[in-house]
Amino acid sequence: EASLASEGRSPAELLANAAGRANLVLRGLPADGPGGEGPLLLRGPLTIERGVARAFGLVLEGGLESGEAALAFDLVNWILDLELRLRGERVRFLGPPDRLRRYVEDGPRAR
Numbered sequence: 001e002a003s004l005a006s007e008g009r010s011p012a013e014l015l016a017n018a019a020g021r022a023n024l025v026l027r028g029l030p031a032d033g034p035g036g037e038g039p040l041l042l043r044g045p046l047t048i049e050r051g052v053a054r055a056f057g058l059v060l061e062g063g064l065e066s067g068e069a070a071l072a073f074d075l076v077n078w079i080l081d082l083e084l085r086l087r088g089e090r091v092r093f094l095g096p097p098d099r100l101r102r103y104v105e106d107g108p109r110a111r
Contacts (some may be wrong), residue, residue, distance in 0.1 A: 004048065015075045016051040024055055040084075042069055051075045060084055 004020035007013075024046040028039045040062035046055040051074065058069040067086030073079070080100065082093040093100040 012076060018048050018051050018075060020048045022046045022048070024058065048075075060086060 002020065002022035004018060004022070006015070006018040008015075008017050022045075024042065024044055026042040028041075040060060042058050042060055044055055044058035046053055048054075053073040053075065054071070056070045058071070060067040060069045067084065069082065069084045071080065071082045073081070078096050080093065080095065080097050082100075084091045084093075090105045092103040092105075094103065095101050
């Protein structure tokens with residue numbers, strides 16, 4: 001279930017003004033993060049405000065254990081910031097979806 005609203009005179013304006021809510025489910029994420037054991041499932045609530053999709057406290061399942069994740073996706077600039085916290089490590093993917101850079105750190109991230 002999703003709800004999305006926007007207005008604008010160009011595709012860029014439509015994306016920049018997008019707002020709404022949805023339930024996010026991503027299946028088959030590669031588990032090249034901590035442990036690397038099989039595909040991952042990511043699910044939870046997603047909000048979109050001013051063209052940026054955000055989700056915090058997402059449930060991350062797969063591999064050997066569960067964990068949590070957070071994401072921000074700037075729809076106008078096409079930049080994804082996805083952080084996975086699993087088994088005491090933090091794996092972060094940052095950049096355009098087709099050219100994500102991967103960063104790995106030990107321990108939880110301080111917010």
